[in-house]
Amino acid sequence: MSEVLVVIDHADGEVKKPTYELLTLARRLGEPSAVFFGSPDQASAVAEKVKAYGAEKVYVVGDAEIRGYLVAPKAEALGQLVAQAQPAAVLLPSTFENKEVAGRLAIKIESGLITDAVDVEEGGVTTQSVFAGNYTVRAKVTRGTPIITVKPNSAAPEQAAGAGAVEAFAATISEAAKTAQVVASQPRQSTGRPELTEAAIVVSGGRGTGGNFEPIEQFADSLGAAVGASRAAVDSGWMPHAFQVGQTGKTVSPQLYVANGISGAIQHRAGMQTSKTIVAVNKDEEAPIFELVDFGVVGDLHTILPKATEEITKRKG
Amino acid sequence: MNIVVCVKYVPDATADRRFESDNTVDRVGVDGLLSELDEYAVEQALQLKEKHGGDDVEVTALCVGPERAVDAVRKALQMGVDKGVHVVDDAIAGSDAVATSLVLAKAISKIGEAGPVDLVVCGMASTDAAMSVVPAMLAERLGLPQVTLASVIETQGDQIRVKRDNEASTEVIGARFPIVLSVTDQSGEARYPSFKGIMAAKKKPLETLSLGDLGVDAGQVGLAAAWTQVEETTERPPRTAGEIVKDEDGSGAVALVDFLASKKFI
Ligand SMILES: Cc1cc2nc3c(=O)[nH]c(=O)nc-3n(C[C@H](O)[C@H](O)[C@H](O)COP(=O)(O)OP(=O)(O)OC[C@H]3O[C@@H](n4cnc5c(N)ncnc54)[C@H](O)[C@@H]3O)c2cc1C
Numbered sequence: 001m002s003e004v005l006v007v008i009d010h011a012d013g014e015v016k017k018p019t020y021e022l023l024t025l026a027r028r029l030g031e032p033s034a035v036f037f038g039s040p041d042q043a044s045a046v047a048e049k050v051k052a053y054g055a056e057k058v059y060v061v062g063d064a065e066i067r068g069y070l071v072a073p074k075a076e077a078l079g080q081l082v083a084q085a086q087p088a089a090v091l092l093p094s095t096f097e098n099k100e101v102a103g104r105l106a107i108k109i110e111s112g113l114i115t116d117a118v119d120v121e122e123g124g125v126t127t128q129s130v131f132a133g134n135y136t137v138r139a140k141v142t143r144g145t146p147i148i149t150v151k152p153n154s155a156a157p158e159q160a161a162g163a164g165a166v167e168a169f170a171a172t173i174s175e176a177a178k179t180a181q182v183v184a185s186q187p188r189q190s191t192g193r194p195e196l197t198e199a200a201i202v203v204s205g206g207r208g209t210g211g212n213f214e215p216i217e218q219f220a221d222s223l224g225a226a227v228g229a230s231r232a233a234v235d236s237g238w239m240p241h242a243f244q245v246g247q248t249g250k251t252v253s254p255q256l257y258v259a260n261g262i263s264g265a266i267q268h269r270a271g272m273q274t275s276k277t278i279v280a281v282n283k284d285e286e287a288p289i290f291e292l293v294d295f296g297v298v299g300d301l302h303t304i305l306p307k308a309t310e311e312i313t314k315r316k317g
Numbered sequence: 318m319n320i321v322v323c324v325k326y327v328p329d330a331t332a333d334r335r336f337e338s339d340n341t342v343d344r345v346g347v348d349g350l351l352s353e354l355d356e357y358a359v360e361q362a363l364q365l366k367e368k369h370g371g372d373d374v375e376v377t378a379l380c381v382g383p384e385r386a387v388d389a390v391r392k393a394l395q396m397g398v399d400k401g402v403h404v405v406d407d408a409i410a411g412s413d414a415v416a417t418s419l420v421l422a423k424a425i426s427k428i429g430e431a432g433p434v435d436l437v438v439c440g441m442a443s444t445d446a447a448m449s450v451v452p453a454m455l456a457e458r459l460g461l462p463q464v465t466l467a468s469v470i471e472t473q474g475d476q477i478r479v480k481r482d483n484e485a486s487t488e489v490i491g492a493r494f495p496i497v498l499s500v501t502d503q504s505g506e507a508r509y510p511s512f513k514g515i516m517a518a519k520k521k522p523l524e525t526l527s528l529g530d531l532g533v534d535a536g537q538v539g540l541a542a543a544w545t546q547v548e549e550t551t552e553r554p555p556r557t558a559g560e561i562v563k564d565e566d567g568s569g570a571v572a573l574v575d576f577l578a579s580k581k582f583i
Pocket residue numbers: 205206207208209229230231232233244245246247248249250260261262263264265266267268271281282283284287299300301302353354502
């Protein structure tokens with residue numbers, strides 16, 4: 001069986017959930033080989049994690065020459081790894097950075113590219129959600145080594161024992177790839193809440209909050225949810241851009257999405273329409289968001305959310 | 318200084334976007350416009366021109382798309398770019414991002430024959446395909462550094478610094494021209510065409526190029542040459558109407574919690 005390269009999503013060696021989802025999907029296409037761009041010191045700990053989800057090999061690409069630059073070195077290294085391993089496919093978690101890596105890789109290795117897949121079947125047929133979630137598209141790569149970026153929450157991670165054999169891969173990074181430099185990087189402060197794109201529940205607020213996100217945050221905490229925002233709330237300076245859900249923010253596909261004081265513009269829908277269950281609180285019964293909901297409350301979020309939070313806390317005892 | 322802005326003509330997101338029977342995007346039956354996210358690219362190009370004193374800087378709007386896509390170039394001209402280039406050829410229909418980036422790269426090289434291109438500005442994503450890969454592909458093809466997803470842009474001489482929001486951090490990226498730049502909708506509102514701008518646009522040069530003019534073989538682009546194939550497109554069934562309650566008597570919160578409990582979220 002051929003190898004399938006899976007690029008590991010991690011923060012400083014801490015493997016993130018989408019990695020396990022990708023390893024699970026990769027097993028439908030061949031034998032997963034995880035690719036770790038990071039510090040070789042962390043390799044064995046990372047290998048322990050990914051082998052539990054079926055990684056037979058773990059390629060370690062030391063990131064000393066990669067970390068401080070934008071995208072191009074990673075694409076170069078992956079291109080070299082593809083030439084060596086001759087994989088059946090390359091899967092990457094769908095982040096903006098990885099999509100760009102994938103784009104450059106596609107040109108380098110003359111292979112087709114599919115972005116933002118929400119499923120990958122045996123045979124490499126992918127499912128994507130397009131036009132703000134209004135259409136579902138099934139597609140496949142017809143040339144070269146399929147390169148597929150996969151959205152978080154696309155599969156339930158399933159454990160499977162893999163060998164997890166660590167193999168160092170020495171990539172040659174050209175000077176030309178090191179021309180866009182990361183001059184400074186400020187890690188985002190952790191909110192202590194789940195990661196927006198990975199969360200099972202997302203509670204969002206929009207212009208209707210009037211700038212007061214406290215009811216949103218407290219309601220989110222009572223459900224163990226991540227907090228999101230509409231662009232109107234971000235543009236007003238009430239929430240940082242990292243919390244924005246929608247076309248130009250994050251796409252989320254949680255089990256439950258609760259939209260509060262959000263009208264439901266097409267660009268917002270683009271980021272949340274594929275959520276399993278959708279709930280909205282809005283004082284305007286004509287708000288388009290109500291066309292999407294499984295359950296909606298017409299009313300003022302400033303009275304409804306605090307009461308609901310209290311009720312949940314009470315029931316949880 | 319030569320700046321090229323890549324602008325795409327896309328079906329209006331607020332209209333009923335759909336696919337043709339061959340699974341390509343319907344670009345004719347649905348009203349189209351200059352992709353809103355590319356307006357931000359035009360805006361940043363114009364601001365750079367203004368900052369660099371105007372006259373020595375030429376901004377060209379470049380669009381690859383069908384006949385009607387010329388509207389996107391016109392809009393950019395009205396906003397203030399100096400000239401337009403529209404690549405149109407029946408063979409391009411159905412191209413994937415790989416082929417589109419090839420045509421764009423060849424067109425940029427052609428524009429560069431008159432004077433080297435220092436900066437290519439793109440939007441963060443097209444509002445129809447939304448792949449966010451064309452700028453990276455262009456950088457790869459042109460052998461240029463890519464500086465993407467910029468929200469704040471500063472230049473000094475041939476140096477550029479941008480701020481951008483990454484997945485887990487905020488970064489500052491530095492590079493030297495020439496580069497491929499993409500900008501987000503956080504980079505600042507795009508200007509509206511003024512009446513003067515609309516009148517002036519009518520006299521600005523607008524060049525139409527075919528694949529032959531660019532030396533691109535028709536077999537390298539279009540639906541048949543795509544490296545990916547769409548097998549099926551299905552309209553998502555409308556969500557079944559949910560239950561809506563009014564909070565008039567103050568029972569909304571409990572009804573909401575009851576619903577969440579019934580779905581086992583509590
Ligand atoms: C190219 C482009 C990209 C975009 N990308 C995004 C994106 O990524 N994400 C995004 O969200 N938007 C995006 N937008 C903007 C989008 O079109 C809408 O403008 C935005 O989503 C509106 O945000 P909102 O629903 O919070 O505000 P509004 O549309 O103003 O809605 C506010 C809602 O709050 C309700 N309300 C007011 N007070 C209360 C109260 N006390 N209690 C309960 N309800 C109340 C009102 O009835 C109303 O329905 C984009 C737009 C463009 C053109």
